[in-house]
Amino acid sequence: MDNQADGSSPLLVHGGQLNEVAQRYQIPLEKWLDLSTGISPINYPIPAIPENIWQQLPQPNQAMLSAAKNYYGTQNISVTSGSQAVIARLPALYLNHINQPANGIEVWLPEVGYKEHERAWHDAGFTIKNYQHLPTCEVLSRYAIVVVINPNNPTGELQQQQTLTTLLTTLESLSGWLIVDEAFMDVITPSQSLIHLTANKHLFVLRSIGKFFGLAGIRIGFVSAHPSWINKLQQLSSPWEVNGPAQFITEQALKNKVWQVAQQQQLIALSIRLEALLAKTFLPNQDKSNDPSITISGCGLFKTLVHPQATELYQKFCCQGLYVRLCDEKNALRFGIPDQEQYQILAKLLAEHSHS
Structure with a gap:
C-alpha cells in the first residue's frame, strides 16, 4: 500500500460514490443504474419508530442485544456503528494488550x-x-495476526469452518489473533461462521447488518469476541455511538425469521440470474474457447467479473450510466445484485455492450 507524505495510507476508493461518479460523467443521478456495492437491493421494511426514540439520547437496547445473541448464536457480542468502527480500533486494542513494538508484529491480510x-x-x-x-x-511468527474476509469481498472465496478452526488453534499457540470479517456470511448455506467460538480470547468476528438486510445507511453492526475484549472495545467507543432508531430497526430485523428465510431465497435466486447474464455476455462459449483470463465468482450479494479490460469496461459502462465497482487491482468489476427491475435495465445495457 502506497504511503502519503505523512506515512499514512491514501484514501481508499469504495463503491457507493454515485454523486461523485455522476458529476464526473455528467449524467443526472436518476439516470444511473447503481450496482457498485454488495448491499442487498431488497431492504428490511422500516417499521414505525416510536417518537421518543427519535427524541432521546441513544439508550442501550437489551431487547436488540438479545435478538442479536439469538440470531448469531453467541452470548459474546456487542453492537457497533458498523464494522468499520471496530476495524479502526483493533490495532490500538492489540498494542494496549501486548508489550511489543508494532513493527515487530506481522499482520497477514488477503x-x-x-x-x-x-x-x-x-x-x-x-x-x-x-x-x-x-x-x-x-510461516507464522509469534504474536502474528491473521485477517480473513469470509466470504472474501470481492472474490467470493469461502474458507471452510474447519480450516479456520485449525488456523485459530495455531494462532492461539503463538499468542496471536484471528480476525474474521463475516460481513457477507448471512447468505452462505450451510454457514461457515466461527462466531460460536468467540469464547476463545484469540478470535474476533465482525458481522454486518447493512449487507444482507439492505440497511447500510443506518450504520450498525456487531463484534463478537471474548467478554474481556468486548469490555475493552466498549471503553474505546464514544458515548451514544449507535443511534436509537438504528437499534430499534435492527431489533425487529433480527427477530423476523420469516423475512430472513425469504430474503436469503430471493438473494440466491437473483444472484444466480446475474451470474448467468454475466456468463452469457462475457463467456458466451461454454467450452474451452473461452478466454481463461475471464472469470466470474462471488456470493449471494455480489458477482465479480475478472477481465483483462476491466478498466476500459468500467469507463464504458459509466458512459452508459451503469455504475459498478472497479476493484482495487483494476483487473475486475464487482456487480451488486440487481432486483427484478434493475435486472431488466442491466440486461439491456449489457446487450448494447455485446453489439457495440
Missing part, C-alpha cells in the same frame, strides 16, 4: 480484499504481509 483492514494495521505501524492462500504454521 492480497485481494476489503482494504480498510490493511489500512488500519499499516497506519498503526504493524508489518504487513499479504497472502493468496491462508498462511500456514511454518
Whole structure:
C-alpha cells in the first residue's frame, strides 16, 4: 500500500460514490443504474419508530442485544456503528494488550480484499504481509495476526469452518489473533461462521447488518469476541455511538425469521440470474474457447467479473450510466445484485455492450 507524505495510507476508493461518479460523467443521478456495492437491493421494511426514540439520547437496547445473541448464536457480542468502527480500533486494542513494538508484529491480510483492514494495521505501524492462500504454521511468527474476509469481498472465496478452526488453534499457540470479517456470511448455506467460538480470547468476528438486510445507511453492526475484549472495545467507543432508531430497526430485523428465510431465497435466486447474464455476455462459449483470463465468482450479494479490460469496461459502462465497482487491482468489476427491475435495465445495457 502506497504511503502519503505523512506515512499514512491514501484514501481508499469504495463503491457507493454515485454523486461523485455522476458529476464526473455528467449524467443526472436518476439516470444511473447503481450496482457498485454488495448491499442487498431488497431492504428490511422500516417499521414505525416510536417518537421518543427519535427524541432521546441513544439508550442501550437489551431487547436488540438479545435478538442479536439469538440470531448469531453467541452470548459474546456487542453492537457497533458498523464494522468499520471496530476495524479502526483493533490495532490500538492489540498494542494496549501486548508489550511489543508494532513493527515487530506481522499482520497477514488477503492480497485481494476489503482494504480498510490493511489500512488500519499499516497506519498503526504493524508489518504487513499479504497472502493468496491462508498462511500456514511454518510461516507464522509469534504474536502474528491473521485477517480473513469470509466470504472474501470481492472474490467470493469461502474458507471452510474447519480450516479456520485449525488456523485459530495455531494462532492461539503463538499468542496471536484471528480476525474474521463475516460481513457477507448471512447468505452462505450451510454457514461457515466461527462466531460460536468467540469464547476463545484469540478470535474476533465482525458481522454486518447493512449487507444482507439492505440497511447500510443506518450504520450498525456487531463484534463478537471474548467478554474481556468486548469490555475493552466498549471503553474505546464514544458515548451514544449507535443511534436509537438504528437499534430499534435492527431489533425487529433480527427477530423476523420469516423475512430472513425469504430474503436469503430471493438473494440466491437473483444472484444466480446475474451470474448467468454475466456468463452469457462475457463467456458466451461454454467450452474451452473461452478466454481463461475471464472469470466470474462471488456470493449471494455480489458477482465479480475478472477481465483483462476491466478498466476500459468500467469507463464504458459509466458512459452508459451503469455504475459498478472497479476493484482495487483494476483487473475486475464487482456487480451488486440487481432486483427484478434493475435486472431488466442491466440486461439491456449489457446487450448494447455485446453489439457495440
